[in-house]
Amino acid sequence: MDRPDLRETNVFKEFLRLSSEIGSDILKTQGAGGNTSIKDDGVMWVKASGTWLAKAEAEDIMVPVVVDPLVSALRDGDPRAEKSTDFIVSELNSSGLRPSIETSFHAAIKNPVVAHYHCVNAIALAVLENRDIELAHRMRTVADLTWVTIPYRRPGTPLAKEIEKAAASRPDVLILFNHGIIVCGDTLEEVADRIERVTKALAGVTRETISPDLATLDAIAEGSGFHPARDHDSHAVALSEVNRAIALGGSLYPDHVIFLGTEIGVLQDGQSAADFQAALHNEGRDVPKMLIVPDKGVLLSSSLTAGGEVMARCLAEVVGRIPSESNVVYLSESDEYELTNWEAEQYRQALDRGSARQRA
Ligand SMILES: [Zn+2]
Numbered sequence: 001m002d003r004p005d006l007r008e009t010n011v012f013k014e015f016l017r018l019s020s021e022i023g024s025d026i027l028k029t030q031g032a033g034g035n036t037s038i039k040d041d042g043v044m045w046v047k048a049s050g051t052w053l054a055k056a057e058a059e060d061i062m063v064p065v066v067v068d069p070l071v072s073a074l075r076d077g078d079p080r081a082e083k084s085t086d087f088i089v090s091e092l093n094s095s096g097l098r099p100s101i102e103t104s105f106h107a108a109i110k111n112p113v114v115a116h117y118h119c120v121n122a123i124a125l126a127v128l129e130n131r132d133i134e135l136a137h138r139m140r141t142v143a144d145l146t147w148v149t150i151p152y153r154r155p156g157t158p159l160a161k162e163i164e165k166a167a168a169s170r171p172d173v174l175i176l177f178n179h180g181i182i183v184c185g186d187t188l189e190e191v192a193d194r195i196e197r198v199t200k201a202l203a204g205v206t207r208e209t210i211s212p213d214l215a216t217l218d219a220i221a222e223g224s225g226f227h228p229a230r231d232h233d234s235h236a237v238a239l240s241e242v243n244r245a246i247a248l249g250g251s252l253y254p255d256h257v258i259f260l261g262t263e264i265g266v267l268q269d270g271q272s273a274a275d276f277q278a279a280l281h282n283e284g285r286d287v288p289k290m291l292i293v294p295d296k297g298v299l300l301s302s303s304l305t306a307g308g309e310v311m312a313r314c315l316a317e318v319v320g321r322i323p324s325e326s327n328v329v330y331l332s333e334s335d336e337y338e339l340t341n342w343e344a345e346q347y348r349q350a351l352d353r354g355s356a357r358q359r360a
Pocket residue numbers: 033034102116117118155179180
């Protein structure tokens with residue numbers, strides 16, 4: 001293969017720098033969420049699945065895939081577009097990692113530079129019933145940028161197909177309902193500038209809350225598989241009646257469901273986390289990973305990884321920006337089902353493909 005190696009260039013260094021910048025801003029990226037890509041000579045470098053954008057400069061987390069065959073697969077309904085692993089340029093893939101599950105939409109976007117992240121300001125607007133009006137109002141301040149909205153679809157090929165349709169008009173910004181945002185451009189500078197301006201345009205005010213009561217939370221958590229959220233600002237979900245009502249109304253975006261599940265527990269006055277757990281066990285029900293102790297704070301399951309814990313912070317940032325009395329559009333039960341059974345779905349498809357190959 002005679003491809004020039006983009007990784008040796010300053011452009012690639014800049015790409016990694018922008019990636020880690022996006023990944024280091026908690027208001028843009030939480031845990032392994034978000035992904036960036038850069039296309040060059042038919043090859044796209046995209047963040048690896050499960051890795052943290054924040055580590056883009058410190059670790060080898062970009063995976064090379066061939067663009068055109070992947071886009072054709074997406075258009076043709078070829079199931080290999082879902083994981084995109086069959087489109088990896090193996091001889092360049094130094095990390096040996098798999099590309100992000102969101103790789104196919106990066107490929108479908110025509111611009112060379114694409115940044116997708118879970119901007120809490122964008123999500124807080126993109127879950128409102130009147131989101132079209134609200135977003136149009138905010139985006140008026142960046143009137144030189146073209147933008148579109150994308151209806152909610154499960155990440156992977158369902159979302160990529162919607163984005164592929166919208167990509168034909170080459171929008172600069174795509175706002176994904178109940179999910180996040182995509183900012184694209186021809187150069188890294190252009191994308192960095194657009195991110196800054198769009199972030200400003202969408203910025204919302206966070207509702208004030210009382211402070212968490214960590215001593216009481218410690219006492220309530222004792223002897224249970226829960227601990228008070230370690231991140232101070234994560235507690236805000238529990239510290240205002242409006243925040244609690246919005247958070248308990250349903251699931252707002254996919255990463256919350258994938259990491260924290262569809263249920264948030266609420267402790268009654270005087271109830272300990274251990275009692276709450278025991279009561280659910282007796283009823284044969286699953287114990288949620290996140291518990292709200294009204295006006296005290298948030299307890300998180302000790303089974304959560306760092307990537308799961310940070311989802312509590314994301315929820316706090318999103319619900320805190322949704323104005324009280326807003327009508328919120330939550331994910332439907334079938335959306336939730338799709339997300340919670342996603343692994344099984346992928347596994348089944350993998351098995352299917354395996355058996356098809358054996359037959360071939
Ligand atoms: Zn995403």
